[in-house]
Amino acid sequence: MNKTNDKSKFLGEEEIGKLLLKFSIPAIVGMLVNALYNIIDRIFIGKGIGSIGIGAIFVSSPVALILMAFGMLVGFGGNSLSSIRLGENKKEEAELILGNAFILLLIISIGLSISGLIFIEPLLKLFGASDTILPYAVDYMSIILIGAPLQAVGFGINAFIRGEGNPRIAMITMLIGAILNIILDYIFIFIFNMGIKGAALATIISQGISAIWVLSYFLGSKSMLKLKKENMILRIRIIKNIFSIGFAPFSMQLAASMVTAILNNSLNTYGGDIAVSSMGVIHSITMLILMPIFGINQGAQPIIGFNYGAKQYGRVKEAFKKAVIAATSIAIFGFLTTQIIPHKLFSIFLEKGSEMDTIANVGIKGLRIYLAMLPIIGFQIVSSNYFQATGKPKHAAFLGLSRQVLILIPALLILPKFFGLTGVWLAGPVADLTASVITSFFIIRDLKKLENGIKINNRIIEEQ
Template sequence: MERSKALGEEKISALLWKFSIPAITGMVVNALYNVVDSIFVGHGVGEIGLAAVTIAFPIMIVLMGFGMLVGVGASAVVSLRLGEHKQHEAEKILGNALTLAVLLSLSLTMGILLFLDPILISLGAQEAILPYARDFTKIILIGSIFMYIGFGLNSIMRAEGNPKMAMATILISAGLNILLNPLFIFIFHLGISGSALATVLSQGVSAVWVLIYFFSKNSLLKLRLGNLALDKEIVKSIFKIGMSPFLMQIAASVVTVLFNYSLLQYGGEFAVASIGIINRIAMLMLMPIFGLSQGLQPIIGYNYGAKNYGRVKKALKMAIYAATIFSTIGFLLIEIFDQQIMMLFNDNPELIGIGAHGMRIYLCMLPVIGFQVIGANYFQAVGKAGYAIVLSMSRQLILLIPLILILPGILGLNGAWLASPIADLVSALLTGLFLSKEIGKLGIMQK
């Protein structure tokens, strides 16, 4: 209980870094192994392998979306319950989260595998790409149960006040993936299947790690058999808060499909391979911000539940400043080293040229994304799911999809690249409007 109690008493600056640095380290390493995966695929399989992984990416986004529905939702509710000193309820949420993770992963795997080829073809897999995309996706789907357990319970590990152990989970998984990828691709000559197999095996180790932790004496919350039976009210509370990141991921999947089609039409397979690389670089640059928001979540959730609104505002302000610094540094690195970054993944001059140009445009609004991520995450952390959903959906559905459908017809390939930064800017402005009103309400509640 002492770990969670510190959330309401320790100095905010020290607490934010104490929770964020392990999360940032874990998330950056996690993104780094995705980058390394792409480097190995790009050199070991070629641009057709990069295109195949990009085509399969919407399915992976959907899988992660359901994982976030449970993991993010459960961790936010756990933080709130611990802030209210309701440990027994927090343990029930943990048990229900595990059951939901298993049920969702099995259902999705069976459903998608039954229609895998038609799904991949509808996502844009042409005849040459389809076998590669099929081999990769099959293995990812079969092993997705490990991702659900590892990701979902790891979020709760952080929420109960143990960010270092949560970081260790990610580091173990990422480190193993980085080791296995070149082994399977270059030594065992398993091609793109080797990359998928490395991912699944590393996620399997991560799942076992978190399960052992919650059965051990080191955890505040314990996995108990009686808490595995689903409780209607708990499931509703998890889904209510987890719905925002879930819908954001589903919308992101739709956006990715439309984007891939647009890139195929206006830039061909090289443009599709390029966006696969760009997305991984973007994730690497954004992971410090996501790690910061993950570290912030239990601090805000606990103190909001305990009605310590002054601490909530201070933590939020500090996180916004830090996120803006991180995102601006990422922007500068991309603008200065665009060609060198693309050359890490492939040595084809045409791919490098298209990718470097696209990356500069696609990520030109990176400096404002840090603020938007932290702002949207605030509403999630305090249980105001409606606001979080509106902010998430405003970027993906209201802004980005129409822009992807309209701009390429006017500006060609440049129009496709421009859709994302325009949506980022408008979404950040909307987040600022919502957040300023919310902070005003906190001031009144504090009085």
């Protein structure tokens, strides 16, 4: 009871700016660490192999996103269900969910690994690999697919650590994997000269160590829940509940995979390997800018949600505004950086020389156009999250998918027919602008309702 009162006082009374910092900084660190796997791979591959290696990883990313989607389906769904059971003081049921989730992750990931390895070449061609890029992509993805069960366990079961109330341990899991990946990337690519296979091997070894760390936590004495053999017998009831709760993040991730596949094919058709490799660099730069914004998003969610539930609408509005200002500040800084020093950004991923010049000629134009609407992205992301935090998941899902599916896919299919490769780059800002306009309509309407709630609350206080 005291803990609940403390939390109420903390979230309901602490100055909003301080709260946002306290909640956002750990989330930003976690998001950046999570992004390091792909970014570090691309930096080392770009320096050690060249742009063709970056292109190979980018055309492989839809497969990686599918693997991640199934990890989210089981990991996020199982963790949410387990947290509910713990809140109901049903520890045995929560442990049963953990055991079922573990077996589900293994079965699904092994199935994906085998089917992926059998159909690897047609899959990669479907996702936009050219004849030049295909051999590199096959070398990379075949090793990643072998390690799919390690990734599934490390990522999916780590969610249960966070759900137990141990975000520090969950963050350490990601740090272990990311730091080890950086070290092994350097050793395998530059010392052992293993090329793109070395990058893939570094990834699955680091994921394997993360998986061992996660399993040792639930088999040791520090965890509240225990991973027990008798709980690893699948129950249809539990599987249905896990899939039901985990479907939303799963569908979002699958949508991201589909968008990336369409983007790869458009780039390959209108710009060839150079355009695909350029987009690999652009995507990495974009991730570095967006991860802190996603961290602010995660930090703002409990603050907005708690105060909305407590009917402290003035604090809800303040938290939303400050989150938008913080996210927009980062977006503007990222926009200025990409417009002023794009060549230096590309040099992080590629060695100087003729190849760097060739990629930069295409990629810098692409970067400047594709991220032209970056300053308004912070508003769109935080606004979508506002609806999730205030218990309107349908609004949040619609706004979240509006850019990725409803606008970006048609833009990628239509604009290049008129503008060629420039049309592919233009699809990004067109989607960003349109999604932000749609989001503005929803958020203005909802904030007006919030303003009415503030007036009602103030009237009650005055009457008292």
